[in-house]
Amino acid sequence: MGNNKEKYEKLIDASILFSLDPEKESSEYRKEREKMIEYLYFYLMCVNKKKNEPYGMEIVEVANRCIKNYNSGSGRFLNYFSAAWAKESQHISGDIAIENKYRGLKFTYQEERNLKKYFDYFKKKRSSVPGEEDYPQIAEFMGISVDKVRRLSEVAIVTVTGEYVHNSEEEEVSVFDSVDSGTSIEDVFSEEELYVERLDKIERTFCSLQERQKPIVSDLLTARIGLDISIIEKQSKSYSFISKDIADIIKRKRKVPSQRDIADKYNKNESSISRTMKEFEAKLKKQ
């Protein structure tokens, strides 16, 4: 490989990949595509090996996405890829910051959300934030250890940045805005039964969709509705509408992909996938 950034810049610029027809010149296109991905990887190693080398999978995914979406109107391909990689790098850096912030503490999205509800409940009842003396009771309600409540309370009350979804009016809202701060602890448990009933209804409607619509609707549903990671993990085997990809992103990055992210994944614009989702919602209402 050497440390020769200019060499890989030239190879990338000189590639014939984008002049080939993927259908009619299939073998040549596939070969040049693999070569391009390798050149992009080596290029990033030349730019900053220490920073980029641990992220082989992410580099391939970004390279793949860029190759699929690029057209000559986007300018120089290397610049197009570099911008996309810079954005992905930022996400990765944010994940690392969150990982450091949580100091390796493993907890589910549901636990984080429930703790916030309990804290709001206590504040409403007693006009004060729960203290050490309240942790045993909270631990019993949540089914976790007192130590975990203590550590969660240190870090989990602050909303994790980047957790936004689109509501039905296409507005970006924080997932925590949807939590009812007046909910009682007892109500939290009955909510789960209603939740499962809603999931069943969604599943029935989802199964009636055309095959081409299912991947998009699955991703959007999981991003909007499947926010409780513990429910996703429990139910994902029985609900076909749950998107493993999106669930994995939420669990791994503690961030819900936006509608724009999902549109990019399928190489469509946002209004197109929004229409698909509206068709689904109309069917759901008729159920």
Place this chain on the structure above:
Amino acid sequence: MKRLIICSVPMKKEVEKTVYASDDLSLPVSDMPYMYPINSFLSQKAEGSDEYKVLLLAKNDGNPYYEKNAEDFKKELGGVFASVGAKAEFVMIDTDFSKEKEIPEQLMGRIVDEIEVGDHIMADITYGPKELPIVIFSALGFAEKFLECDIDNIVYGKADFEEGKVVRTEIWDMSPLYYLSSVTNTIRCDDPEKARKMLKSLLSI
């Protein structure tokens, strides 16, 4: 441009001519019958300005057929080169058809000895013993990584049979698989699940 052609020659008695089909514009072939798909391909791609070295790989099983097959190959490809005015050198590497384990590795080394820095390499893996494609892949990997070579094509003549008879032959190019392997051997990925995900990403077009 210097081009190296590597072709495995069969041990069987006769190689029949057939018309190789292609629905891939990057793999043009002749509508005339040829014994070897690489020759059909080169009949459309060879240029008089290029210099060719042809490496024939054969297994000496004690029968004379492989030598005749090699001569037939030279005649067929020689005709293609003559038609475009290209210069060509033919080199034969024949090894003993033996079960001794060191033979494949040694053959790989002998192939690499014939490769020059910067060569553009094409290979035909249609015929010959089953270990030859793996030996050729290994040699190509070395050439690409250390000798600054480009692997242009790795062709294979796929045959469809009905009641023991060939009814259709088609040319395939395995070089995309070669480069996929090169990418996955290059990229670091410490998590097995992430590595699987990376492969799925590479396989999605």
